Amino acid sequence: MSTMKNTYFYLLPITILLLVSCSPNPKYIRNSGFTQGTTYHFIYKSPKGEDFQKELEVELEKFNQSLSNYHPTSIISRMNHDDTSVMADLLFEACFMKAMEISAITGGAFDLTVGPLVNAWGFGFEDAQKVDSKTIDSLMQYVGYHKIKLENGRLIKNNPNIKVDVNAIAQGFAVDVISQWLEEKQIENYMVEIGGELRVKGINDKGTLWQIGIDKPIDGSSETDRELQNIVSLDNMSLSTSGNYRKFYEKEGIKYSHTIDPKTGYPVQHNLLSASVAAIDCMTADAFATAFMVLGLEKSIELANKLDYLEVYFIYSDSTSQYRVYASEGFQKMITE
Template identity: 40%
Template sequence: MRFFTIRTFYVLLFLLALLSCKKTDITEPVKIEGLAFGTAYHITYYNDNQTDFTKSIDSLFNLINNSMSTYINTSDISKINAGDTTVVVDDYFKEVFKKSSRIYEETDGSFDPTIGMLVNAWGFGPKKALKQLDTAKVEQLMKLVGFNKVKLHNGKIKKLNDSIYFDFNAIAKGFAVDVAGRFLEAKHTENYLIEIGGEIRSRGINLSKNRPWKVGIENPNFDGTRSIEKVVELSNQAMASSGNYRKFKIDTITGEKYAHIINPKTGYPSRNNLLSVSVITNLDCADADAYATAMMTMSLKNAKIFLKDKNQLKVFIIYSDKNGEIKTFKTSNF
């Protein structure tokens, strides 16, 4: 009897060892992808049971859309933009609102989600663009811009002017990346890489290669082609990039090309020599997304000044010099 007990003990010990080895030796990732927020998403993660979380991720993205998509008429943000003061916003909206308020202050207004009316006017939003957008009209619309003109009180949005129009597109994709990441972490998934339209969040490492995740920073190609300027490694970091070389329109009268990033301080599409800004940080991807957009509205000089006390941000900027040659700048911690 004693022999059987000892033998059983060692058999169980052996089986536990096997199970333990199997749990830690997961080198085959789960890869899921789909469409969300007007672009594609790609998620790679390592899970003990190889669980496919596609349905759960898509459900989360639908919740975010129903909260903050200006392209859905029944979303909370669309109702608020239409003047509905009875909307009680959800926790997603609250978090994005509070982040936006903080980064608005930090960037001295270079990041401002109340710029929605101008985004629409220039033809980059869900509403019809205005024809012959002159200086007087831009000045009129600028009266509706300013995150200091809105506030969140008891779950409801208060606006100084009913016509103020929110547009969280410059932060929402990054936020969605964070929401997906938090979900995976709640499912005890420690190693993953999430990408939505170029906004990225990483945790742990690429177990298949036993090294940090590798991602690329794109060259600013205006011809629609794609190529990589720089490859970087990410581990427990987020990265977001903003550029003016892919989304742009051409004025049918003047033939002038103008980018989709609107400068909240001027009301006009951003006009500087910056082609793209990539931000890597230990903060949320939503933060990286917002900071990258804000810097795209700055001059290179002002972007450098802004970054002087932002040690939590690693930044890589591609710009054109006075001779039209492509140059790069990176922070000392990059």
């Protein structure tokens, strides 16, 4: 009997530039660590030079206790296991309502109930299954955002086997939560990044707008050999990038994308390689970046043109496998090189 080997690749699709200047401003505090199965980096100008890392990690833990599928006692985990005593808190409610809004706008391309499919393909919080058409068909009955609702603080599911998965929106929401906390401390210059989702305000320690590099979608590229497609300057904005080229697995020589189409149950196969979305709040940017990777290039451009609160940057491959870029008018103005 042969042994199947799965190889996973996880790298952030953006590069944060100017994290360390030659002469660091002493009032700019730098925090880094781990949360939600990934890394975080916070940089902020603290008026009194205070380092808030401990307090910020407390906020991150509160967030995880509400929305982490990896915490067995979190609100979302208990809801997924049909604990009838659990009630949604404000974090869960805000995340759920935004997710349902974006699900409706994208026609179900974004879907909180895609979790069983994500797990089956090996990208979720459970072990991968042996996937075939029968497996997918059996799981599709549990997929569909219209099959769940929040009523008086309780999650109502059409079927108890439905699982809610907020991984495609939670990191962006966590960025917003931390950003709001900093603003409540009268901090007006900051960069908050969790797992590649980020939000900035004001200026960096060199007195310029925060600059972010968008990576070229090169399979197998590493931290040392990654190449930048473009650099953008962000002014009080959030940025989220989703791409299939750095989060996939190989099984018996076949690459499987981590982006699962909720309507088919299968990993997407199209020429859109990377979707970057800029918006005021990171939760919105995060969810739409995922939805666009499901929709593909043409449908994503069509939808983005209807939403004046988004700016988009798509990297795709043409018929000759060359990289091409589509950038909305507003996003073009943010590109510095």
